[in-house]
Amino acid sequence: MARTREFDTEAAVSRAMELFWSRGYEATSVRELTQYLGIGQGSLYAAFGDKDGLYRAALERYRTTLGVAALRSLEESADVRAAVRTLLVERVRIAVEQGGRGCLLVNAACERLPGDPSIGRLVRDVQDATREALTEVLSAAAGRGEIAPRHDPGTLAAFLITFLNGLLVSAKVTPDVRALEPLVEVALAALD
Numbered sequence: 001m002a003r004t005r006e007f008d009t010e011a012a013v014s015r016a017m018e019l020f021w022s023r024g025y026e027a028t029s030v031r032e033l034t035q036y037l038g039i040g041q042g043s044l045y046a047a048f049g050d051k052d053g054l055y056r057a058a059l060e061r062y063r064t065t066l067g068v069a070a071l072r073s074l075e076e077s078a079d080v081r082a083a084v085r086t087l088l089v090e091r092v093r094i095a096v097e098q099g100g101r102g103c104l105l106v107n108a109a110c111e112r113l114p115g116d117p118s119i120g121r122l123v124r125d126v127q128d129a130t131r132e133a134l135t136e137v138l139s140a141a142a143g144r145g146e147i148a149p150r151h152d153p154g155t156l157a158a159f160l161i162t163f164l165n166g167l168l169v170s171a172k173v174t175p176d177v178r179a180l181e182p183l184v185e186v187a188l189a190a191l192d
Contacts, residue, residue: 009047012037017058021104024111025055059122062104066094067126071133080141081188084134088164088184093177095168100175103168110169127165131157138191147191156190163187 019028019036030051034041048054070087077083095102105123112119134157141147147156171180 007037007039007043007047012039012047013054013057013061016054017061017104020055020058021062021107022098022101024107025051026111056118056122059104059108059119063122063126067105067129071130074133074137077137080137080146081191083137084160084191085184085188087134088160088167088187089177089181091164092167092171092180092184095171096175096177096180100172102172106165106168107172109165127161131161134160141191151190159190160187 015037016033019033023032028051030041030044033051033054034044037044044051044054048057070091073090074083074087077086091103101107105126108119109123113123114120131154135154138147138153138156142149142153167180167183170183174180
């Protein structure tokens with residue numbers, strides 16, 4: 001008879017997400033994970049397969065919490081410039097927390113690619129969803145005359161995602177919102 005799991009896997013994934021986010025995949029040992037989560041190594045393996053399985057679960061949790069919230073706020077705003085500004089600035093504010101831990105997905109891309117194709121797919125899926133949402137918002141804004149028609153909305157959305165990725169890496173180097181926020185204004189000039 002199989003033993004019932006004696007810990008909350010959802011809470012474990014959330015806590016693991018925080019640890020991976022602040023330390024990275026390679027710098028986080030299984031021993032540190034089990035101590036931080038308060039579970040045995042056997043329980044970790046039974047629930048997630050291995051450290052890699054827990055890492056993927058943590059990335060998915062990040063995607064379904066912070067990623068979905070960012071898209072929702074983008075889609076709910078009526079003013080395109082305010083929506084894009086909020087998206088970029090909020091991502092920066094989250095990235096500079098705890099001494100500049102960055103974005104978990106961008107960190108994963110920097111640490112695990114190109115050697116881990118499944119992480120590449122996950123990061124690409126999140127970026128594609130964000131780009132598609134931005135493209136829709138920018139297309140609607142272009143139709144209302146709110147942004148300059150000189151750029152294709154899809155290309156503009158791709159530029160903003162690329163800018164955001166660089167901004168999130170910069171947040172690890174310079175974890176100071178005041179230093180990074182003015183860069184958002186420069187990127188918003190692409191909407192003119």
